[in-house]
Amino acid sequence: xxxxxxxxxxxxxxxxxxxxxxxxxxxxxxxxxxxxxxxxxxxxxxxxxxxxxxxxxxxxxxxxxxxxxxxxxxxxxxxxxxxxxxxxxxxxxxxxxxxxxxxxxxxxxxxxxxxxxxxxxxxxxxxxxxxxxxxxxxxxxxxxxxxxxxxxxxxxxxxxxxxxxxxxxxxxxxxxxxxxxxxxxxxxxxxxxxxxxxxxxxxxxxxxxxxxx
Amino acid sequence: xxxxxxxxxxxxxxxxxxxxxxxxxxxxxxxxxxxxxxxxxxxxxxxxxxxxxxxxxxxxxxxxxxxxxxxxxxxxxxxxxxxxxxxxxxxxxxxxxxxxxxxxxxxxxxxxxxxxxxxxxxxxxxxxxxxxxxxxxxxxxxxxxxxxxxxxxxxxxxxxxxxxxxxxxxxxxxxxxxxxxxxxxxxxxxxxxxxxxxxxxxxxxxxxxxxxx
Numbered sequence: 307x308x309x310x311x312x313x314x315x316x317x318x319x320x321x322x323x324x325x326x327x328x329x330x331x332x333x334x335x336x337x338x339x340x341x342x343x344x345x346x347x348x349x350x351x352x353x354x355x356x357x358x359x360x361x362x363x364x365x366x367x368x369x370x371x372x373x374x375x376x377x378x379x380x381x382x383x384x385x386x387x388x389x390x391x392x393x394x395x396x397x398x399x400x401x402x403x404x405x406x407x408x409x410x411x412x413x414x415x416x417x418x419x420x421x422x423x424x425x426x427x428x429x430x431x432x433x434x435x436x437x438x439x440x441x442x443x444x445x446x447x448x449x450x451x452x453x454x455x456x457x458x459x460x461x462x463x464x465x466x467x468x469x470x471x472x473x474x475x476x477x478x479x480x481x482x483x484x485x486x487x488x489x490x491x492x493x494x495x496x497x498x499x500x501x502x503x504x505x506x507x508x509x510x511x512x513x514x515x516x517x518x519x
Numbered sequence: 520x521x522x523x524x525x526x527x528x529x530x531x532x533x534x535x536x537x538x539x540x541x542x543x544x545x546x547x548x549x550x551x552x553x554x555x556x557x558x559x560x561x562x563x564x565x566x567x568x569x570x571x572x573x574x575x576x577x578x579x580x581x582x583x584x585x586x587x588x589x590x591x592x593x594x595x596x597x598x599x600x601x602x603x604x605x606x607x608x609x610x611x612x613x614x615x616x617x618x619x620x621x622x623x624x625x626x627x628x629x630x631x632x633x634x635x636x637x638x639x640x641x642x643x644x645x646x647x648x649x650x651x652x653x654x655x656x657x658x659x660x661x662x663x664x665x666x667x668x669x670x671x672x673x674x675x676x677x678x679x680x681x682x683x684x685x686x687x688x689x690x691x692x693x694x695x696x697x698x699x700x701x702x703x704x705x706x707x708x709x710x711x712x713x714x715x716x717x718x719x720x721x722x723x724x725x726x727x728x729x730x731x732x
Binding site: 315316318319320322323344345346381382383384388396397398400401402404405407408411413451452475476478482484486490492493494496497498499500501502503504505506507508509510512513 | 528529531532533535536557558559594595596597601609610611613614615617618620621624626664665688689691695697699703705706707709710711712713714715716717718719720721722723725726
């Protein structure tokens with residue numbers, strides 16, 4: 307398979323999500339046009355993306371829903387179970403721990419860690435909270451694939467360095483900072499403020515277009 | 520100013536964030552190289568991005584931090600205050616309501632709406648929660664710029680259609696669905712599951728590279 311561009315990689319989860327919905331509804335085949343409509347993209351881009359994965363549809367039939375879902379699921383590593391810990395049991399950490407749907411894809415949260423184990427919001431919800439000082443021992447005793455960074459910005463770099471030094475290979479970062487981590491660490495950022503500012507930009511542009519009319 | 524590409528628009532909040540940090544630390548000027556290091560990008564891309572905004576640095580000086588921050592802030596519409604409501608007072612809606620930093624940029628949450636106003640997690644935190652049936656009246660009485668969609672996937676499209684029909688022009692969507700809304704509506708998605716799957720893809724690729732060694 308050819309090397310996939312970042313843009314294609316970002317679209318893979320969307321394809322996977324739509325194919326799963328179709329499969330659940332009992333749909334066996336789907337055209338590039340319909341998949342494009344669902345994704346808000348052209349049929350031509352869909353064909354290009356999927357052909358880049360080494361899959362092809364059939365004229366007049368389209369793609370086999372289950373097979374394409376399986377191909378993309380394998381690319382995303384979804385045949386394995388992934389274990390996660392969450393650093394920071396505040397509102398973001400708790401929301402991630404409670405988010406439905408991760409477990410369905412095989413992402414299992416083992417524990418949350420916080421400086422203050424009495425944090426009410428997470429405790430109330432029956433989640434396992436450990437003091438941050440237990441982190442080292444926990445990582446020796448458990449295989450942890452992913453560390454979720456949900457601590458304040460000022461603590462994020464230090465926390466991420468600590469878990470990667472202890473062998474965690476993937477970091478899902480919710481703190482509004484750009485982490486610098488050792489090579490070979492997979493990092494994906496969810497910068498909520500950045501996302502809100504992109505929305506603000508779109509609003510500003512829409513308002514300018516109105517003014518010009 | 521030329522039309523900005525989606526890739527540049529996605530980088531604007533990062534530039535803004537780094538420039539704000541520099542400004543707070545009292546730094547007056549910054550080179551494309553240093554801004555690039557902070558953003559994890561080449562100096563050349565930084566110069567290209569910023570020149571596309573109509574700003575230029577000076578040889579041997581770089582960019583004026585405050586001026587560049589102002590330019591990007593204006594593009595993002597940050598000279599205005601934006602009002603928000605949050606639909607869904609579960610863990611995601613509550614996390615958004617409590618997220619620090621939005622208010623600092625002038626994004627003000629007026630209220631949360633939920634079918635069940637007794638939801639403990641949000642009530643506990645002193646947030647204003649209204650029953651969903653009050654939404655229409657609230658939107659008549661208050662100017663609301665942004666609706667945050669934090670309801671379950673099955674309710675998201677209906678909620679988004681309702682608020683946009685009532686005049687809200689921007690939707691920040693946390694439900695794992697691709698909303699179809701009327702033209703002129705600004706929409707930005709935060710698909711947490713998709714983000715996690717991109718991380719899983721990166722891990723899978725890293726593991727394959729290891730195996731090939």
